[in-house]
Amino acid sequence: MSSSPIALSAKGIEVRIDGRRILDDVELDVPAGSIVGIVGPNGSGKSTLMRTVVGLQPMRSGTVEIAGRRADTLRARERARLIAFVGQEVDLPPDLLVHEYVALGRLPYSQPWSMGRADDRRAVMRALNMVDMAAYRDTPVERLSGGERRRVALARGLAQHCGLLVLDEPTNHLDIRHQIGLLNLLPTLGTTILVSLHDLDLAAHHCDSLVVLHDGRVRAAGPGDLALSTSIVDEVFGVHACRLVDPSTGRAHLVFDSPPPEEGRRP
Numbered sequence: 001m002s003s004s005p006i007a008l009s010a011k012g013i014e015v016r017i018d019g020r021r022i023l024d025d026v027e028l029d030v031p032a033g034s035i036v037g038i039v040g041p042n043g044s045g046k047s048t049l050m051r052t053v054v055g056l057q058p059m060r061s062g063t064v065e066i067a068g069r070r071a072d073t074l075r076a077r078e079r080a081r082l083i084a085f086v087g088q089e090v091d092l093p094p095d096l097l098v099h100e101y102v103a104l105g106r107l108p109y110s111q112p113w114s115m116g117r118a119d120d121r122r123a124v125m126r127a128l129n130m131v132d133m134a135a136y137r138d139t140p141v142e143r144l145s146g147g148e149r150r151r152v153a154l155a156r157g158l159a160q161h162c163g164l165l166v167l168d169e170p171t172n173h174l175d176i177r178h179q180i181g182l183l184n185l186l187p188t189l190g191t192t193i194l195v196s197l198h199d200l201d202l203a204a205h206h207c208d209s210l211v212v213l214h215d216g217r218v219r220a221a222g223p224g225d226l227a228l229s230t231s232i233v234d235e236v237f238g239v240h241a242c243r244l245v246d247p248s249t250g251r252a253h254l255v256f257d258s259p260p261p262e263e264g265r266r267p
């Protein structure tokens with residue numbers, strides 16, 4: 001569905017906003033064809049990191065390489081053919097029908113007067129089918145629910161046919177069936193994926209490796225069971241975690257509870 005998967009790497013990323021350090025010496029390695037998840041508490045810097053690697057957020061220092069090339073040397077159209085970014089926006093441009101909005105993902109390939117070619121229309125319908133939204137193709141985007149908007153925004157990213165897909169909390173607003181459907185779809189796309197997620201158990205299960213951000217720094221990185229050890233979950237998220245095995249699948253799931261009350265504070 002896309003061009004060949006491409007690698008992303010970032011080193012020494014520092015971002016300041018209004019003088020406040022939001023990201024500090026962040027390193028990221030996303031091998032071609034892998035699915036790398038970013039997790040962390042609210043405000044830990046996940047969206048800022050994603051916006052930085054796609055070139056929407058200026059860095060104070062650091063380097064980003066995409067397909068082995070420094071990202072700051074890529075021209076806008078070139079970048080848009082390599083990376084599709086689906087941010088957290090739920091305010092889609094009004095007055096557009098769903099298929100017109102998804103067709104915006106085809107803009108990097110447009111020639112003068114060429115939009116709406118048969119291959120663009122095929123790419124749009126294929127992307128809408130993938131997110132289970134084909135029946136809404138002629139619906140105005142402002143009539144969609146929050147979850148339907150998220151799925152249509154994802155379809156725009158899929159229609160862009162890039163070797164790297166960057167998804168900022170794509171499961172927000174989705175019911176559990178569509179969350180799992182979306183996460184099951186990712187490895188079938190044949191593209192490299194960087195995705196931020198809040199559900200730690202789904203992130204550990206569906207990503208090849210995870211980066212745990214805490215206060216703008218990488219606290220842990222690696223396969224889900226290592227990066228999200230129960231002690232790291234406790235330290236970073238402030239909740240008690242344990243792994244329970246589903247007897248029907250043999251898979252260990254992370255489950256959470258509030259931390260045990262400290263001695264002396266028990267009621």
Ligand SMILES: Nc1ncnc2c1ncn2[C@@H]1O[C@H](COP(=O)(O)OP(=O)(O)OP(=O)(O)O)[C@@H](O)[C@H]1O
Nearest residue numbers: 017018022040041042043044045046047048049169
């Ligand atoms: N445009 C901005 N102006 C000022 N502060 C900002 C701006 N964008 C982000 N921040 C701050 O940077 C920090 C990191 O924000 P960011 O959105 O990257 O976190 P996040 O991990 O994606 O959070 P969430 O899980 O809530 O989506 C937050 O403290 C936020 O207030």
